[in-house]
Amino acid sequence: MSHEGIRFVSAEEAAQASAQENNRPPAEAVTPLKVRVKKSEGTGIEIEWRDGHKSAWDFRWLRDACPCATCNAERETTGRATGEAKPKSEDPFALYQAPPRPDEVTPVGRYALSFKWNDGHQSGIYSWTYLRSVCQCAICKPPRKG
Numbered sequence: 001m002s003h004e005g006i007r008f009v010s011a012e013e014a015a016q017a018s019a020q021e022n023n024r025p026p027a028e029a030v031t032p033l034k035v036r037v038k039k040s041e042g043t044g045i046e047i048e049w050r051d052g053h054k055s056a057w058d059f060r061w062l063r064d065a066c067p068c069a070t071c072n073a074e075r076e077t078t079g080r081a082t083g084e085a086k087p088k089s090e091d092p093f094a095l096y097q098a099p100p101r102p103d104e105v106t107p108v109g110r111y112a113l114s115f116k117w118n119d120g121h122q123s124g125i126y127s128w129t130y131l132r133s134v135c136q137c138a139i140c141k142p143p144r145k146g
C-alpha cells in the first residue's frame with residue numbers, strides 16, 4: 001500500500017475550508033487593523049480591516065442598528081430595517097431627543113465594541129463580524145435603484 005497521493009492539509013487551509021463551509025467571512029475580513037471612534041466629533045466610527053477594506057458608520061445608524069435582543073425583537077415586530085430610523089413620534093409634546101451619540105465606547109474582549117448611548121441604552125454588543133456584515137460602503141451595499 002502506497003501513501004503517495006495523500007496530501008497533508010495545513011491547519012490554515014483546514015481553517016479556511018471550514019470557514020467556507022460555514023459561509024463565514026475569512027478572519028482578515030472581520031479583524032480590524034484600525035478602529036477610529038470619533039466620539040468627540042460626534043460623527044461615527046471608522047474601521048480599517050486586515051483585508052484592506054474600510055467601513056464607516058454614523059452614530060445614528062449604529063444606534064438604530066443596535067444588535068441587542070430587545071432592539072432585534074422591536075425591528076422584527078415593526079419591520080424596521082437594520083440601521084433604519086424609528087418613525088418620528090406624532091406627539092407634538094414629545095420631548096426633543098438629542099441625536100444619538102455614545103457617552104462611552106468600550107472594547108468587549110477582542111471581538112466587539114459596546115456603546116453606552118446618550119439615551120441610556122447600552123445592551124448592544126457590536127461584534128466585528130456584525131459590523132463587517134453591515135458595512136455601508138458602495139461595494140458591500142450598492143445604492144438602491146430608483
Ligand SMILES: [Zn+2]
Binds near residue numbers: 066071072121124
Ligand atoms: Zn438595543
Ligand SMILES: [Zn+2]
Binds near residue numbers: 054055138140
Ligand atoms: Zn464595505
